Amino acid sequence: MPSSPLLQVEEVSKRFRVQGRELHAVEKVSFQLDAGKTMGLVGESGSGKSTLGRLVLRLLDANEGRIVFNGQDITKLSPKQMRPLRRDMQIIFQDPQASMSPRMTIGAAIEDAMAIHNIGTKAERQKRVDELLERVGLPTVVKYAFPHELSGGQLQRVGIARALSLNPKLVICDEPISALDVSIQVQVIQLLQELQKDFNLTYIFISHNLAVVEYLSDQVAVLYLGEVVAQGPAEELFATPTHPYTQVLLQSILKMPEDTDKRQALTSIQGEIPSPFNPPSGCTFHPRCPFATDVCRQKKPERKLVGSQHSVTCHLAN
């Protein structure tokens, strides 16, 4: 029996007003995510992927659209009504040091998450802190340390432990590895994978690192200027990158060639992401698209299905 998805995001839009001008951060984004699966959100900086993550958590309020979590529409819930739900949806931040109070020990930081929700007695919470630290691969003595005394990788593990302390169903990983050394990145990714298996976690994995997203995700959405330009199952999307933006993103990944003869020239995307204050006319990607035609400059493309579930927003796809 197909159960309903854990998370449904329907036509969600977010606009910020900045000094009288309107910034389109997220435009009509929709996706569904089943429990235990991973949704990858990729895009350049400024593409709205982190904003989307915060909208799902209701850390920001959407201007339009609906977010249905576990069968409940959470879009209109008051902050007070949201509070019990926060146990089920957690976030791991890009910069774990910035997300923790410099005056709280690691143990206090993790325990406070549980104390907020009145979980267990103080002694039980302390015990749970030890378990969590061990689970994320840190020695339990770390709980007496302050955030600035730990390395970035250790701190990110603490961030994971804090998120896990509430037994969430959904965890939003907002660029959890981009601030870490490459060797540590792999460890953290492995840890995230193990935890997903053990606790049946559902991830929204936000990253600009395509290789990692491809590796971790079941579903992928490619964002450009707040809009989803390509969406679909990870294998399909990466095997047949139909949207020109997906193609250029894939080409810009640095790959190790097996031998020097196979070395390929790297192609980078031309130009910068345009200002979200006045997005380009027609297809927002046309100024940087190598295949852009007059239609692209004038008309906004519709969403088209190009595979079994792979959809792109592009005039040229068919």
Added chain:
Amino acid sequence: MAIAVSQSQQSVRRARKNSPMYRAWQRYRRNGFAVAGLGWVILFFIIGIIGPWIAPYSYTYADFLHMHSGPSWQHLFGTDTVGYDVFSQILYSVRYALEIALGATCVSFLIGIVLGLWAGLSGGIIDMIVMRAVDFMFALPSFFFALILVVLLGKGIFPMILAIGVPGWAGYARLIRSLVLSMRNGEMVEAARALGAPQWHIARRYMFPNVVGSMVVSLAFGIPYDLTAQAGLSIVGMGLNPPMPSFGNMLAQAGANILGFPWLLYFPAGVFAITLLSFLFVADGLQEAFNPKGGM
């Protein structure tokens, strides 16, 4: 990472028996000037409390037989031009100086915290108005405001507290507003909200512990400033009326008699200068102590 773990285990062992306050004291103790300054400040406060009882003479007692005499066992710091004992005058002055400086700092801080919180939390037009008022206060010398207020309010301890305290709010308002803004939009508060923490919990557990240090430091820097202002008002004749003892009055008199009776300047000015320096050293030490990244 292995190295980092063992390092953190070491620091962890220290942390286990050391509370954050104890560690702040450890950091404070490293600064010799701050410790010496704290000693003097404590002495200054004690004198402020018990000064009138240990003073050998009343501040109204004029020893007509020993006018403008130099330091002696009878008059430790000498006597002034009407025979007042300078040592006793200083002991009395400390109390009034502290009353006025602490009172004024409290007044500044209270106005500053209210306006700063208001501006930082409401934003928009209120923020703009308060910040323009801050600019206005900074553009004009606050001593000038103090003079006007003394003229309006009259002389005395309480009017002086208001005269020095009221114009001093701008710096505190600006500091508190900036602290509120940096916290409110910061990732730490966002993370706490994501955990489901209610507003008051965020304010109490996350925001307050991270701003209390800055506030204490700014208060510690504010007290010597108000001490100076208080003496300054007396020097220009807008402070406490003689024979009410005050550093300003003593300094003004000493200045007029500097050639004949220099000890009139040496002792009050010396005590006052050491006091100001001590407060600044303490403030400096607190600044270091309250920085959690200051190491041990």
